[in-house]
Amino acid sequence: MNVHDIQQNPDEHVRFAAYLDELGRVADPDEVDLVSHVLTDPDRTMARSAVLRHMDRRAVGLCSGPAYEKWAQTMTQATTGHPFPVQRLREWSLFRAIALELPWQPENLLASSNWLQLKTAAGTNAEAIEILAEAGRTKRIRYAARAGLNHRSES
Template sequence: MTPNDDPTDGHARFDQLSAAVRESRPGDDPALIATLLAEPDRLMAESVLTSLVDSRAELLGSAASLAAWAEPLLDAVGADGFVARRVREWGLFKALQSGASVDREALAAASNWLQRKVVEEADSAVVLTVLGEVARTKRVRNLAKTRAGRLRSAGR
């Protein structure tokens, strides 16, 4: 925030915190997380923390490295909220991408966000076939079946 910003202006704080996430490096995370946890607007903090989780998950290679990174965050925010669910779903996505066996129940219970992400990015016909059977929406089920068929045709 600049000296001219009104600290009661939620939009300015959101913009500032979002910019801090975009510009941060992993070494900045402890201080950034502390700042976000001190934010009085819990919805705003949760939204920006989710952006941080998404950003770091994209960079981290495995479900194990994501879990290690997220451990202090989950200790601070608890295991039941939206941020914790996003961390778990990223872990499931990373596991599926690495060739782990498909947990049908976890994939069926996954959010629309994760199911769409899987249908868009999965490169396994097995994963997409299961998603085609258990996805929440008809659109995702159909897309998953179509992509699974294409991958099988390509020998994947």
């Protein structure tokens, strides 16, 4: 099934599942075109959700390796004009920097979404976890970070 055929289905739940299937099977050279095309779906919220789920799956697999940077650049091009996916890519890049102990700025972490702060609080970078334990955006984030710090000190 191609993306044009998918967009002809009136049921957004069917389209969402079909997009996820296509995105899960797409070859690397065709990924940018497919992501760009999915984002043309009339149901913009559903399309962005499918693309975000795809990006999250791909980022998990690529995050710790050198292929991540090129992938993130091409995905940024594919999602231009769609602020939420672009923000998610920036946050994946920040998460990667924190996890790999590359240079990063604490103010960027503190300005990030709850999603990234929770993901970071569950990570291994002690500096980032300490920052979130003190100044995380929500009580839940601060609690998760403190629990992570307590677990580390008991180990």
